[in-house]
Amino acid sequence: MSPVALVSNPSAASVQDDLRPTREQAEAAVRTLLRYVGEDPSREGLLDTPSRVVKAYGEFFGGYSRSADEVLDKVFEEVEGYDDIVLVRDIQFHTHCEHHMVPFYGKAHIAYYPSKGVVGLSKLARLVEVYARRLQTQETMTAQIVSAMERALEPRGVAVMIEAEHMCMSMRGVQKAGAMTLTTKFSGVFKADPAEQARFMTLLRMR
Numbered sequence: 001m002s003p004v005a006l007v008s009n010p011s012a013a014s015v016q017d018d019l020r021p022t023r024e025q026a027e028a029a030v031r032t033l034l035r036y037v038g039e040d041p042s043r044e045g046l047l048d049t050p051s052r053v054v055k056a057y058g059e060f061f062g063g064y065s066r067s068a069d070e071v072l073d074k075v076f077e078e079v080e081g082y083d084d085i086v087l088v089r090d091i092q093f094h095t096h097c098e099h100h101m102v103p104f105y106g107k108a109h110i111a112y113y114p115s116k117g118v119v120g121l122s123k124l125a126r127l128v129e130v131y132a133r134r135l136q137t138q139e140t141m142t143a144q145i146v147s148a149m150e151r152a153l154e155p156r157g158v159a160v161m162i163e164a165e166h167m168c169m170s171m172r173g174v175q176k177a178g179a180m181t182l183t184t185k186f187s188g189v190f191k192a193d194p195a196e197q198a199r200f201m202t203l204l205r206m207r
Helices: 014-019 023-036 049-060 121-132 138-153 194-205
Strands: 086-097 103-113 157-166 180-188
Touching: 023 049, 086 121, 086 194, 103 121, 103 138, 103 180, 103 194, 121 138, 138 157, 138 180, 157 194, 180 194
Parallel strands: none
Antiparallel strands: 086 103, 103 157, 157 180
16 A cells, blocks of 8 residues: 555545555655665665565555444444443554654543443454554544544443654654653543543543
């Protein structure tokens, strides 16, 4: 998959199919970048690098071919009347910053109050992966997870927190390794009631 083929709105991907470079063109672009940084793409150690990079991009950015709605399409309504908080924390992820195309990684924490039912717990981890395997900003990814949960589950409230380290801060620029960025987004009862936000934060601190 070529970076030219990547779009921030996955629904627009089909519109750009005719603009998507071939694999050969994508590999040629990698060779151009290698020459740009001062390397020789024809030396032995780099001969297969363009092919490897294009294959890796297919893995890194596989989220463009996946739908969050499909991940959350199975809702279990028979939960014996359970309507309290559901929290999955410490969902590890890695993604790539859309500004520099370097990684950032960390953990996502997702909570919601069921309304019409619940989804399998592994689905929340898969939801994170859908959005993580795209070019991202942490703020956008946080909001996307909440929106997908609201569409699929119609819950009484959703809370999402993401904490991550950005390589664009630690590898380049200010070069401050270990600096963590934290983002949150609340909807429904979490947004309306500060006590619910406090409960969410308290549960995250429990170990």
